[in-house]
Each structure stands twice: as C-alpha cells, then as structure tokens.
Amino acid sequence: MLNSIPLVDLGGNLDPAVPAARKAALQLHEALSTIGFAYIAGHTVRRATRDAAFAASREFHASTLEQKRSLAINAFHRGYMGMATSTIVTSSVARVTRPNMSESLMLMHELPPDDAGLLAGLPMQGPNQWPGWLPGFKPAMTQYVSEVDALGRYIVRLVAMSLGLEATALDHHFDHPTTFLRALHYPPQPPVEDDQMGSAPHTDYGIVTLLAQDDSGGLQVRPRGGDWIEAPPIPDTYVLNVGDMLARWTNDRFVSTPHRVINRSGGDRYSLPYFLDPGMDALIECLPTCTDAQHPPRYEPVTYGEYLLERLDKNYAYRKPANA
Ligand SMILES: O=C(O)CCC(=O)C(=O)O
Ligand SMILES: [Fe+2]
Numbered sequence: 001m002l003n004s005i006p007l008v009d010l011g012g013n014l015d016p017a018v019p020a021a022r023k024a025a026l027q028l029h030e031a032l033s034t035i036g037f038a039y040i041a042g043h044t045v046r047r048a049t050r051d052a053a054f055a056a057s058r059e060f061h062a063s064t065l066e067q068k069r070s071l072a073i074n075a076f077h078r079g080y081m082g083m084a085t086s087t088i089v090t091s092s093v094a095r096v097t098r099p100n101m102s103e104s105l106m107l108m109h110e111l112p113p114d115d116a117g118l119l120a121g122l123p124m125q126g127p128n129q130w131p132g133w134l135p136g137f138k139p140a141m142t143q144y145v146s147e148v149d150a151l152g153r154y155i156v157r158l159v160a161m162s163l164g165l166e167a168t169a170l171d172h173h174f175d176h177p178t179t180f181l182r183a184l185h186y187p188p189q190p191p192v193e194d195d196q197m198g199s200a201p202h203t204d205y206g207i208v209t210l211l212a213q214d215d216s217g218g219l220q221v222r223p224r225g226g227d228w229i230e231a232p233p234i235p236d237t238y239v240l241n242v243g244d245m246l247a248r249w250t251n252d253r254f255v256s257t258p259h260r261v262i263n264r265s266g267g268d269r270y271s272l273p274y275f276l277d278p279g280m281d282a283l284i285e286c287l288p289t290c291t292d293a294q295h296p297p298r299y300e301p302v303t304y305g306e307y308l309l310e311r312l313d314k315n316y317a318y319r320k321p322a323n324a
Contacts, residue, residue, distance in 0.1 A: 003223060005231055005239075006031045007039040014044055014154040016167035021158065028155075029162035032242050035223045036257035037231065040155075040210070040238040045147040047236060050212055050272075053144035056137045057183040057270050060105055067133060071105065073318050076126025077180075078108050081318075083187070101198045101263070105131075105183040107141060117176075117280075123309055124178060124280060145181055145274070148210055152276035155208050155240060163250065164289040173278035178206070178308065180277075186218070186261060186269040198261035198269065204243035205311050206277035206304075211239040216269035221259045231259070245277065245307060248299050251290040280305030 008027045011020050031038035060068070065082075073079035084099025107128050111118045117125035130138045156174060157167040186198040198218060213219060219231040219239065231239055247256040263269040278284075285301035313319050 003035075003226060003229065005035060005037045005039055005221065005229075007041055007234070007237070008240075009042040010040060010044075010154075011042045012044060013042075014150060016154070016157045016161060021167070022161065025158040025161040028158050032159070032162075032254040034255070035221070036242045036247075036255035037221055037259075038240045039234055040151070040240050041234070041236070043151050043238060044154075045144075045151055045238075049143050049147050052136075052140040053183075053272055054212070054214060054270055056134070056140040057105070057185070057272065059134055060131055060137060060183060061103065061185040061268075061270070063131065063133065067131065068103070068105075071129040071131065073106060073316075074126060074129065075319075076108070076124055077312065077316075078106055078126060079129040080105050081316075098196055100200055101189055101196055102184055102186045102261075104185065105129075107145070107181045107183070109177060109179045110142070110145075122280070123305065141181065141183075144272070145179070148181075148212075148274045149177075149179065149276065151238070152208055152210055152274065155210070156276070159208070159246070159254075163253070163287060165287065173282040174276070176279040178277040178280060178304065180273075180275040182273050182275075184271045184273070186216075186263040186271075188266050188268060189263050191264060196262075198263045199259075201258045201260040203256040203258055204241060204273075204275065205245065205308060206243040206275050207246045207249075208276050209239075209241045209243060210274045210276070211241070212272040212274075213239065214270045216263060216265035216267060218261050218263045218265060218269055219259060219271075220262065221257055223257060224255060228260075243275070243277070245284055245304060248302075249284050249287055249290075251286045251295060251298055253290050277308070278304045280308070 013020050068080045071080040081104050083103040160169045161167050213233050215233045220228045221231050222228050242254045242256045244256045282304045286297035
C-alpha cells in the first residue's frame, strides 16, 4: 500500500509514441494499481483556460438562488443541484447521515442539434443548461472542456499502454463519450461539526476523473487498508483518480479509492472535476491483459450505460419517483 499520492509529470506531451509516454505510463500503472490516485503535472491545459473556468464557476455560484434554480437539473442529468436543505438527522451514535454541503452545476457532453441520440431522447443525451445571464460562461467552460478532454484522452492511452495494450486500443469506446464537468461550490464549514461533509465518502462511477481544485484544501483519500490522508492542492496539477468502471474493466488491477471533501479553509471552496467516460453502449468486460489462469474475470460484462443509470438512480434524489 502506498501512503501518499505520487506525482506523474507528463512533460507537456500528449503523444503516446514518444519515450516520455512510456515512462509516464509505467508511473501511472504504479499509482493507479496501489492508491488509485495520482497528481498530473506537465499537462497541456493552459493556465488561463483553467483560471477562466474557475472564474466562470465563481460567477455562476454568486448568482441569485432564483437564477440558479431556473437551471434545476433535468432528466438528462444536466443543470443545477442546490445546497442540501433537508433536516439534519440527529443521532446519539457518531455516524449520522447528513446531506453534502455543496452546490453544483452539472455540464455534460454537448450534442449537436441533429445528434441521433438526442433526437431519440436516449438516456443522458439531452441539452446542457447554460446560464444565459452570464454571456462569458459558456465560452469559458467550452474551451476548458476541450482542453481537459484532450488530457483525459491521453490518460486513456497511457492507461492502455500501461496495461500492455496498444496505446489506441481503447479509443473507440470514447467515440461518443459520456462526460461530466461539475462546477462545485463548497461553502465554509464551521470547524466544530465533525460529521458534516462537503462531499461524503464515495468512489467515482466511471473511468477517469481529472479534478482541478482551488487552493482551499479539504480533499481526502482513503487508501486500501489505511486511514484518511490529505490530497493537498498542488498548483497547476490535476488530481487523477480511477472510477469504478475502470477498476472493473481492469479486473481490479486498478483501484477505485474512496475520497471525501471537508472544507475547513474558512472560505468558499471551488472545484472542477471532469469525468471522461465511454459511450453508453460501451461493453465493459475484463480487458484481455488483465486476466490469466490465476486471475479469472471477476465481473460479468456490463454496458457502461446500464451501470451508470443504475448508480445515478440510486444516488440522486431528483431521479427518484416523488413518493419513493
Ligand atoms: O471537490 C472535490 O475536490 C472532489 C469532488 C468529487 O470527488 C466528485 O465530484 O466526485
Ligand atoms: Fe469523487
């Protein structure tokens, strides 16, 4: 077990054919098969692009509640999720369940108006909801997504290489990807309330998460068999982690590690996780290099979409029938 999060420097490269890529793939394999997390430095997302995305998120969250609620999350999982408002569950035992102290705007892959899936109303293929009262928001986020997505696709290639596959072996699963950019805001938390989380312990659903965090701190990671450790902000890096689908795809070679957020900075915390996932119909079955006679496949094949919808239906109140 690794008790700190390793840093992998890409040296500004996104070409899987150069020697630096092989080295990065090796380092990534070590990180993702032990702690399931890595810092990514030397990436290609421009600082100005990332700063503009954070500025846009701050501006959005500074809008009135009425404005934000006008974008309430839709059936296609795009839109605004408000700060949890339900009553605190009090209990004499230490473990009480309380809603996350965060609000967020979920943006997903943007589809052309003539997209077949969109026209057919297929799950997750619907319109994003943009804050029209902030004209700079959409261009800033669109630019950010294009740059972080390129990084994500390179990570997928490094992952393939690290597993002994051709660099491009997994690319086709991402031809019509499922992507999420979540513009998160965590208000400051009073220091005394121990059980209140900005984000309760969870694992991510999908393939890879590329998280940009501001300088507030508060992200914590629990390595297998270990205690919570901090994942402090390192300027101009991403926090990369493995989602459950990637763990499953690799027959648990890579680990999907629980993490949580507690914002004790005294100020507001903003973060921008980007989740790059395959197409809804991608069949996730044990990769050929992740199984042998000693390691039979542990999981049945499943489509990404089937798996995702089940997870979303369980976890998001807005997807549940009103009287459930
Ligand atoms: O805000 C963060 O730093 C982490 C967010 C996160 O883990 C998530 O959205 O899955
Ligand atoms: Fe997460």
